[in-house]
Amino acid sequence: MDVFSNLATGFSVAVSFQNLAFCLIGCLLGTLIGVLPGIGPIATIAMLLPVTFGLDPLAALIMLAGIYYGAQYGGSTTAILVNLPGETSSVITCLDGYQMAKRGRAGAALTIAALGSFFAGCVGTIAIAMFAPVLAGFAEKFRSPEYFSLMLFGLVAAVVLAHGSVIKAVAMVLLGLLVGLVGTDTQAGVTRFTFGVSELYDGIDFVPLAMGLFGIAEMMTNLDRKFEDRSQTQKIGSLWPTREEVKLAVPAALRGTILGSLLGILPGGGAVLASFSSYTLEKKVSRSRAMFGKGAVEGVAGPEAANNAGAQTSFIPLLTLGIPSTPVMAIMVGAMMIQGIAPGTALITERPTLFWGMIASMWIGNLMLVVINLPLIGLWVSLLRVPYRMLFPCIVILCCVGAYAISSSPFLVMMMAGFAVLGYTFGKLGCEGAPFLLGFVLGPLMEENLRRSMVLSFGSPMIFFERPISLVLLLMSAALVLMIVLPSFRRTREVAFQE
Numbered sequence: 001m002d003v004f005s006n007l008a009t010g011f012s013v014a015v016s017f018q019n020l021a022f023c024l025i026g027c028l029l030g031t032l033i034g035v036l037p038g039i040g041p042i043a044t045i046a047m048l049l050p051v052t053f054g055l056d057p058l059a060a061l062i063m064l065a066g067i068y069y070g071a072q073y074g075g076s077t078t079a080i081l082v083n084l085p086g087e088t089s090s091v092i093t094c095l096d097g098y099q100m101a102k103r104g105r106a107g108a109a110l111t112i113a114a115l116g117s118f119f120a121g122c123v124g125t126i127a128i129a130m131f132a133p134v135l136a137g138f139a140e141k142f143r144s145p146e147y148f149s150l151m152l153f154g155l156v157a158a159v160v161l162a163h164g165s166v167i168k169a170v171a172m173v174l175l176g177l178l179v180g181l182v183g184t185d186t187q188a189g190v191t192r193f194t195f196g197v198s199e200l201y202d203g204i205d206f207v208p209l210a211m212g213l214f215g216i217a218e219m220m221t222n223l224d225r226k227f228e229d230r231s232q233t234q235k236i237g238s239l240w241p242t243r244e245e246v247k248l249a250v251p252a253a254l255r256g257t258i259l260g261s262l263l264g265i266l267p268g269g270g271a272v273l274a275s276f277s278s279y280t281l282e283k284k285v286s287r288s289r290a291m292f293g294k295g296a297v298e299g300v301a302g303p304e305a306a307n308n309a310g311a312q313t314s315f316i317p318l319l320t321l322g323i324p325s326t327p328v329m330a331i332m333v334g335a336m337m338i339q340g341i342a343p344g345t346a347l348i349t350e351r352p353t354l355f356w357g358m359i360a361s362m363w364i365g366n367l368m369l370v371v372i373n374l375p376l377i378g379l380w381v382s383l384l385r386v387p388y389r390m391l392f393p394c395i396v397i398l399c400c401v402g403a404y405a406i407s408s409s410p411f412l413v414m415m416m417a418g419f420a421v422l423g424y425t426f427g428k429l430g431c432e433g434a435p436f437l438l439g440f441v442l443g444p445l446m447e448e449n450l451r452r453s454m455v456l457s458f459g460s461p462m463i464f465f466e467r468p469i470s471l472v473l474l475l476m477s478a479a480l481v482l483m484i485v486l487p488s489f490r491r492t493r494e495v496a497f498q499e
Contacts, residue, residue, distance in 0.1 A: 003129055010356030014364055019059055023361050026063035027368045030070020031376075034090070035078050041071040043218045045331050046210035047395065049338065050402030057339040058354050062361040064335055068328050069121060069311045069362070073369045076113040076304055080106055090307070092279045096292065096299030103295055108241040112297065113304040114373050116253040120305035121366035123257050124264065124312025128319070129359050133348060135320040142321075144456065145464050148449040149473035151442045154323055156477045157266065158438050159484070166484050168431045176439025177446070179204055187451065199411045206334040208403045208416035209440065213433050214327070215399050216416065217423025219392050241297075249301035252282055256302035260309030265316050266325065274310030275303040312362060318343055319355060323442075327434040330441045 013019065033044045045064050052060035075090030080097035093113065100109040142150070159169040182193045183203030194200040241249065259281060260274035282302040283292050292299050315332075317323045322344030324330035336343050341351070348355050403416045426433055457463035464470050 003133070006133075006352065006356045007129060007360060009353060010358075010360030013058065013353050013357035014062070014360035018056065019062055019357065019361060020364070022055070022059040022063040023066050023365050024368055026066020027070040027365050027372065029063075030067040030072075031074035031077075031369065031373060033067070034071035034074020034076075041068045042327050042331065043215045044071075045328060045335075046207075046213075047215045047399055047402065049207045049210065049331070049335055050405050052335055052338060053405075057336075057341055058357050060335060060339060061332070061354070061358055062365075064332060065315070065358065065362065066365045069308060069365065070369055072304075072308045072311050073114065073117055073373050076117070076300075077110065077373070080109045080113065080300070090275070092275050092303045093300055095279070096294070096296045099293070099295035100297070100300065105241075105245075105295070108245055109297075109300050110374065112241055112245065112249045112253075112301050114370055116249065116256070116301045116305040117308040118366050118370045119253060120257040120260060120309040121312055121369075122363060124261055124309040125359060125362040125366070127261050127309075127313050128316055128362070132316050132320050132355075132359075135316065141469065143467075144449040144452040145467050145470040146473065148446055148453060149464060149470040149477070150321065150323060151446045151449070153473045153477045153480075154325070155435075155438060155442060156480045158435050160480050165430070168429070169435050172426070172431050172433070172435040173439040176436040176441075177443040179209075179436075180440040180443025181447065186448075199409065203444075204440070205412055205415065206337070206441075208412045209419050210331050210334060210437070211399045211403060212416040212419030213423040213426075213437065214331075216396060216420035217427065217433070219395055220420065220424045221427045223392060245297045248297040252298035252302040253305040255281060255285070256305035257309045260306030261313045263306075264310035264313030264325075275307040278302040278306035308366075319347060319358075320344070322347075322445075324438060327437050330437045333441055 014023070029044065029048075030041065033041060044067055048064070048067070052064070055063075072090070076093050076097065079090040079093040080101050097109045097113065100106065155173050159166060159173060178193070180203075182200055184191050184194075184201050191201055256274075256278040259278050263274045263277060266273075279299060279302060282296075282298040283289055286292065286296065286298055288296070314325050314329055317325045318329045318332060322333070322342065324333050333343055341347065341354070399416060400413050403412045404410065423433055426436070453463050454461070464474060
């Protein structure tokens with residue numbers, strides 16, 4: 001009963017005019033950047049962080065969350081109609097969605113994708129409402145040794161699930177940890193890695209780092225690419241799927257929802273891993289495997305449900321433990337800190353209206369997305385004709401204004417430009433920015449909990465092995481490291497990412 005009363009409280013807050021307006025803005029922006037290739041929710045949320053400074057904390061978080069799960073909807077539209085994924089998690093939808101469109105079933109594919117996403121989003125929100133308070137209660141047993149071990153496990157898992165070379169992923173995590181330590185040591189009072197630059201005494205500012213590393217760097221990388229002619233779209237036709245398509249889509253959407261909900265909670269999981277894993281699962285369980293890649297309905301329903309469920313449940317470790325499981329969640333941590341909110345167990349007890357209001361807004365946002373997606377398909381597709389070279393200057397100006405507005409300091413604009421060059425270089429070297437960002441966010445927290453644990457144990461590292469929860473987390477981290485070392489697992493991992 002507590003869950004229902006808490007949800008009632010959340011809905012009473014979420015249905016205010018201001019929060020509904022920002023939920024709609026977030027959903028519209030999310031759909032837009034999902035449709036437009038090469039931008040993505042990470043870059044968009046990073047660029048909009050300065051905009052949230054003057055907003056109410058709940059309204060700001062509702063808008064940013066709407067951008068994230070809204071992008072999962074928008075990405076499927078262009079994947080199905082023009083074989084061009086607007087979002088990374090929609091890449092897999094191109095395989096069968098576009099083939100359905102070529103057979104004259106574009107409308108059915110869009111409806112299946114939208115309704116599957118809506119169902120999965122609702123289930124993911126229910127999972128947050130049901131399990132987040134339970135997990136938060138469990139997290140109350142955590143002390144500094146457990147938090148250090150949990151963060152270590154999260155970084156190791158991020159390395160395992162990162163694309164490409166494991167060595168590069170480890171290097172990115174370590175580099176992120178080092179950059180996170182720049183500034184003044186709060187315990188000793190000495191500066192570290194500042195090189196005498198007074199603007200760095202308070203550390204690297206999160207907003208210019210995120211905007212440069214994911215916003216402008218992504219734009220620079222996309223300018224190198226040659227986008228296909230996007231003027232030829234498939235005819236949409238009837239929006240109603242046939243009875244046979246419904247019979248195939250419903251079980252696939254259910255499986256995708258369950259799989260996506262579980263993978264979204266894991267560190268390094270989220271929507272991308274969920275959609276690819278769902279497609280692999282559907283291909284294995286389907287009786288008509290030969291249809292995959294030629295217009296299989298399950299190849300659309302499963303991944304689309306999985307990526308939305310994964311997007312929703314990735315909020316669970318953020319809201320309950322304060323641990324970001326994906327790069328988007330790491331940026332959400334930055335947004336919360338800007339608003340003076342500490343994510344974690346205290347969020348549910350000390351700010352229940354914010355926690356439950358955000359959950360209730362996800363239900364409302366998913367309903368909005370179904371309503372605005374299907375009727376506005378023509379509008380979204382027409383936006384694809386806007387040349388990317390015209391979008392780029394607008395985005396750069398927005399980023400520069402946002403960085404300068406933080407403290408009216410040109411230094412932050414230069415810092416953002418420096419991280420943009422760094423992010424572009426990472427891309428050229430085949431290094432992902434996600435492990436770097438997770439290392440940057442978790443580095444200071446890991447150091448704080450490590451030093452606090454060593455003080456409590458009078459310098460003995462055995463404190464991490466004497467506490468059961470900490471020991472289990474360390475053993476799980478060691479198991480993941482062992483899996484990376486094993487040649488058979490390494491080959492399987494490389495094959496999985498190639499597929």
